[in-house]
Amino acid sequence: MSETPVTASQAEQRIRAMVDSIPKGRVATYGQIAEEAGLPRRARLVGRVLGGLPPRTKLPWHRVVNAAGRISQRPGGILEQRRRLKREGVVLDRRGKIDLTLYRWKPDWDA
DNA sequence: TATATGACGACGA
């Protein structure tokens, strides 16, 4: 059985779906989303897709952080994302870091 | 065709 290469639009769709499934109060990393979407080592693509989201999107883009548990530099500034996360109860330490051992979402969990 | 640049990440020093 072979894996048919994923088209760009399919990749985007999968990525959006994964992001949409992150529960409130939990976070996932770019690399994690890529992996779960069947796109290993494509973390940057995840960032690109999020960057292309319309400003009013309902997608919980703020629940995606980098592998260090920090908010990546992004157009519009990191404040909005930090605000949204805090509102959901995600704690950031004084340096703005999130404890992934506590808040990282494991997809197979809730099942 | 070649280089540069990113909402990234793994690794070694």
Place this chain on the structure above:
DNA sequence: ATCGTCGCCATAT
């Protein structure tokens, strides 16, 4: 923990 380097790959120039 921080930093530089390299891998990754879609786009832009």
